[in-house]
Amino acid sequence: MPQISCRLILCSVLAWSFPALAQSGSFALYSHYALLAALLLLLGGTIWLVTQLSKSRAKATQLAFLMRNNKDAVCLLDANLVIQHVNPAFESITSYSAEQAIKQPLKLFNSQGEPENIAKSIQTALLQKGFWHGDIWSRKANQQVFAMDLSISCISPSSIQDDAVFFATFADISARKMSELELRRVNTKDPMTRLPNRAMFLDFLEREINAVSEQSPQFSILILQLPELKKHDESSPLPLMDIASTLRAALPAGMLLARLSTTEFAVVLPGHLVSKRLDLQSYRLANQLITALQQARFPELGQPLSPTIGIAIYPDDGHSYDQLLRSADHALQRSQASSAQPIQLFNQALLPRSAESFAMEQELKQAVEQAEFRVTYQPKLCVSSNRVTGFEALVRWQHPARGLLNPSQFLSVAEESDCILLLDHQVLHQACQQVSHWQKTGMMRGRLALNIACQTFYHPEFLQHYQQQIAEHELTPENFELELDQSILAHQPERCKSILSQARELGFQLVLDRFGSGLSALQYLRDFPLDQIKIDGKLVQKLEQSELERNLTASLIRMAGYLQLGVVANQVENEMQAYLLHVMGCETVQGHVFSKAVLPAELAAVIARESRSIQHKASG
Numbered sequence: 001m002p003q004i005s006c007r008l009i010l011c012s013v014l015a016w017s018f019p020a021l022a023q024s025g026s027f028a029l030y031s032h033y034a035l036l037a038a039l040l041l042l043l044g045g046t047i048w049l050v051t052q053l054s055k056s057r058a059k060a061t062q063l064a065f066l067m068r069n070n071k072d073a074v075c076l077l078d079a080n081l082v083i084q085h086v087n088p089a090f091e092s093i094t095s096y097s098a099e100q101a102i103k104q105p106l107k108l109f110n111s112q113g114e115p116e117n118i119a120k121s122i123q124t125a126l127l128q129k130g131f132w133h134g135d136i137w138s139r140k141a142n143q144q145v146f147a148m149d150l151s152i153s154c155i156s157p158s159s160i161q162d163d164a165v166f167f168a169t170f171a172d173i174s175a176r177k178m179s180e181l182e183l184r185r186v187n188t189k190d191p192m193t194r195l196p197n198r199a200m201f202l203d204f205l206e207r208e209i210n211a212v213s214e215q216s217p218q219f220s221i222l223i224l225q226l227p228e229l230k231k232h233d234e235s236s237p238l239p240l241m242d243i244a245s246t247l248r249a250a251l252p253a254g255m256l257l258a259r260l261s262t263t264e265f266a267v268v269l270p271g272h273l274v275s276k277r278l279d280l281q282s283y284r285l286a287n288q289l290i291t292a293l294q295q296a297r298f299p300e301l302g303q304p305l306s307p308t309i310g311i312a313i314y315p316d317d318g319h320s321y322d323q324l325l326r327s328a329d330h331a332l333q334r335s336q337a338s339s340a341q342p343i344q345l346f347n348q349a350l351l352p353r354s355a356e357s358f359a360m361e362q363e364l365k366q367a368v369e370q371a372e373f374r375v376t377y378q379p380k381l382c383v384s385s386n387r388v389t390g391f392e393a394l395v396r397w398q399h400p401a402r403g404l405l406n407p408s409q410f411l412s413v414a415e416e417s418d419c420i421l422l423l424d425h426q427v428l429h430q431a432c433q434q435v436s437h438w439q440k441t442g443m444m445r446g447r448l449a450l451n452i453a454c455q456t457f458y459h460p461e462f463l464q465h466y467q468q469q470i471a472e473h474e475l476t477p478e479n480f481e482l483e484l485d486q487s488i489l490a491h492q493p494e495r496c497k498s499i500l501s502q503a504r505e506l507g508f509q510l511v512l513d514r515f516g517s518g519l520s521a522l523q524y525l526r527d528f529p530l531d532q533i534k535i536d537g538k539l540v541q542k543l544e545q546s547e548l549e550r551n552l553t554a555s556l557i558r559m560a561g562y563l564q565l566g567v568v569a570n571q572v573e574n575e576m577q578a579y580l581l582h583v584m585g586c587e588t589v590q591g592h593v594f595s596k597a598v599l600p601a602e603l604a605a606v607i608a609r610e611s612r613s614i615q616h617k618a619s620g
Helices: 002-017 019-023 027-069 088-094 115-129 174-188 198-210 240-250 278-295 321-337 350-369 411-415 419-441 462-472 486-491 493-506 523-527 537-541 547-562 575-584 600-607 614-619
Strands: 073-077 083-086 131-139 145-154 166-172 219-225 256-259 264-269 308-314 343-345 373-382 387-399 403-405 447-452 480-484 509-515 532-535 566-569
Touching: 073 088, 088 166, 115 131, 115 145, 145 174, 198 256, 198 264, 198 321, 219 278, 219 321, 240 256, 240 264, 240 278, 264 278, 278 308, 278 343, 278 350, 308 321, 321 343, 350 387, 350 411, 350 419, 373 419, 373 600, 387 419, 411 419, 419 447, 419 462, 447 509, 462 493, 480 486, 486 493, 486 509, 493 509, 532 537, 532 547, 537 547, 537 575, 547 566, 547 575
Parallel strands: 308 343, 387 447, 447 480, 480 509, 509 532, 532 566
Antiparallel strands: 073 083, 073 166, 131 145, 145 166, 219 264, 219 308, 256 264, 373 387, 387 403
16 A cells, blocks of 8 residues: 555656656656655665764764773763763762762862852853863862863763763863962062062052052051171071061061062051051051061071161052052161161151150050059039939049040050050949949949940950959949940941840940031931930030031931930030030030049039039020
């Protein structure tokens, strides 16, 4: 039947195509030839198909042979870089067996050990170009990191299997990478000290300039010279490694130390390590280096070191690395010419201020050790009731030569050093003793406010230490308020919020100090767990003269009321200011209108005056 059907179809085609032939009576003869032609065509197609299948099998056999005998690792990957097949070299290089590797993603890392970004960039390149090649890092079965020279190509899925679309090969190039690293180390390290050399220092300096930002707009460089190294007798080796170790030990983490020449070393104080006074921090750092070198012993030199240091600050002393170096060199030359001042800043106007601040810092450290600080107390008064409703603890320095110093004369320097932490602890100790005494004598009114420095607030043991000190004096956190400057809230907002929440849970009241000064952020009142705001004294001082200041202050007081926050006005100097604040809705005032900050012995006499009516005097 198939033959008859085939013949009939062919005859019909021929009759339709060649009608003259059909009419001639020779149709039957030609139909046999047509059938023969069709059979030949069918046979040719079969032979072509068999040939193509044979070629495909040969290609598959060649690919299998290539994978099996290739010295490089070979693996087939799907679109997500998941391994589908591996060769023996893959198992040998990675120490993963085929069973362990298959169905697992290819582990790839960049030089920083980041897997996600590099994998995505490879996939993007494969989709766009069908090929990716580069040096990359991976990890063996024993977790050992190794470098690979990896190539990935896109292949036809049907030629192998539907889920394998990428062909990857790689070799272990860890030895080559180590050689390159050693070569780079030789080219960028000083061979005598293992410190970065001048070329690497300049490269780092340029990158530091490019990295400046609004948050870290400044940094400084220090060039240190040791003339004894040039005068040294060449018959004995220089103790360069010991000198480098001494300098490195004297530097905080994150600072670059380099060797510029035979006698010179350099340091970069990065912007992210700078708080406020860069000149003071640079001066302090220079003194640390000089002290460390002078205290160390280098018998090979046969004489003590006499280091000198020049300091330049970006961008004031130069906008490029060569300008900064020239400025630091000029400062270094001045330090060499001055035996009395081995540390010089390029900007001479900053030098006296920096040196004076540094000298005061040394005095502060001694004052903390000798307990020269005294705590005074300023009452807070409710205008309506004329009753003392609390106190603020304010520190004073009983200087042995200059007498009793106010915080404005030393506190900024203390906040730039570690002194502030110890100082806050001493204030807390004295304050706890005083509150305990007040409770026993019946003089305690409301809470005692403690000013908290930024360094103290963010110290890991801040709350633990305060809670412990308060408990030792048989007090509770409910006896205290913590006054915080706005800069603390802006420093690390999320961490700050967490610390404030813990402090409030313990029972401390939280006060935002100096609100209304500078660029006060209203969002602080919304986002942070606060109990009071303290209106800045600069606003209070202008209430009588400026309607704008009165309107602004009244708005702040109303807003605090809407947010259910208490309000205290600071630095209230006269009765009219107190009256205006009372009319605006601020009941609690603090300032000389009632009492300055006094020592504990004078406080009883101050409280005895609380029955006087400020409000009636102002209105009368």
